[in-house]
Amino acid sequence: MTKTVLVTGAGGVGKTTFSAALAVTAARRGVRTLVVTVDPARRLASALGIEHLGDEPQPHGDEPNLWAAMLDSMASWRAVAMRHADPTVATRLADNEFFQAASEHFPASQAYAAADQAATFVQARAWDLVVIDTPPSGGGIDFFTAPAQMADLVGGRLLRWITGGPLPGRRFFYDRAARPVLRMADTILGSGLLERVSEFLIDLRTTYDGVARRGREIERVLRDASILVLTTADPAPVSEAVRFYRQLPDIASVPAAVVFNRSLPPAWSSTVPDPGLPAAASHVVAQWSAETLRQADARGEFSTRYGARVATVPWQPDAPTDLAGLETLLREAEGIPWSELLPDV
């Protein structure tokens, strides 16, 4: 049985580095681990040994239990089409001038493709643990809602209404529904632009059965995953984390823990500057103890108001550049529910 850990959280809180550190720690404990990451910084990618690699899991040269894969955040609709449309339609879709634009601008399609690919790795049963770093859009929440959204988009009432009936009959479409819309569009856009777009949507519609079926499978995989919500104590990420923590039980499961990255030692909050210190040093002491107090406050909000399990990862100034650095990151972490996250090996 493959265990899955999903790392969610607002942009900029360190999700990718944390996911990598979690995977390295597990691998060094003898767990065959795959980390699936999105857009890592160059130094982190090189630490994971995935500088030039694509979305196929690659074994790490120095750590026999560690594999890494990088999701292509641009793959999206192309991947959906190739998987679920018949070859002629898939080619036409991929060649469509709106295809690239559509996949760039419909975030759910990117999240769907990423979730689909991640679920494939989990279902392969080749690893004991799959750690998934969720894509930046929507802080990872998209990841859970994308399968349903995608099925809704390609099979939704709206598109069915435009494309007409269960079969994509073009004549039906132009005659019954689209013509008034297109005539209106022509007044404003002045060309057959939207007509070309609608052809694209009709092709997309044929992928519905495949997308809907696969979507349900992906949702099952995601429901069985352990979820971590990563945040810092800054007000903006904290309010995002609160939102995730409250929404996730409805769309997936209760998060296993809220992890505060860049945590300071709790004792710092009560540090009074020694009267003999130079002014500049006293100022720094006052700043960092205020910061520690804020962190305690943010943690308290989660543990007391929401009954969440709270974990901390110490603030380390240097970004890890190798496996040892990544492992060090979590060595002094507190409260991470390891027994829940890691399979018995």
Added chain:
Amino acid sequence: MLDERLVIVSGKGGVGKSAVTAALALGAQRHGLRILAVEMETGGGLSAHFGTGPLGFAPREVRPGMHAMHMVRSEALLEYLSLQLRLPGLGRFGAIARAFDALATAAPAVREIVTIGKILWEVREDRWDMVLVDAPPTGQIASYLRAPTSITELVATGRISHQAEWMAATLADPALTRMIVVTLAEELPTTETEDTLAWIDASGVVTTPTVITNRVLDPIRVKTPAGVAGEMVTLHKALVAEQGEWLKRLPPDVTLPYMFGLFTPTEVAAHLSDRLEGLE
């Protein structure tokens, strides 16, 4: 920076662009300007920084003289269609508008022109002295800024192509539009800022942006003391050194300090607004 009519604030996710947008709006409001602040992203942070609760499509007065709205593409589209087709009751043709929306979603530039177009119409209005936009992140901003130009390339005739011309001209005019890129002195925000600046420079859709580097720590020159104070000074110095590496690569336009120990987004916006006073 009180002369421009339109201020577009972008940046990588998590760098604090909503906080900076809110701070700029508060500053301009203090100078008596009539402001419209626009939140573009769903679940966007602008409302949190004003402490107002969720914003709607209709502008709402959140401070004396300052209005704020949340951009909803379908509503912007409906408004546009009713104005263009002179059909005030287009709401009754909701199904047609929704179908149009579904088509527009898939068309490049059309979906962006609807929202950036709504903003540019507001800029034209005499109702506001300044429109401030908490824009989509730098990863997506190009498609918005390019939308008016793309539309004129895609469609040669029709109402939109004429409107797109003045829209593109407004964006490119340094007297009317100011672009701001918020960043951090960290690896990914720095590289993304470099990419954005290079793209803007090459495309010319807006004038060279002002770069605001957020959460910059003050360097300290002090001997590391003993005990806990020493641990704090050591961490501070290490973070300053790390930030210094990335600051070398960022334009030295504006820096904002790290906000130690603030508890709410409204506090953050108020403090940043003080720091931005007098921004050129």
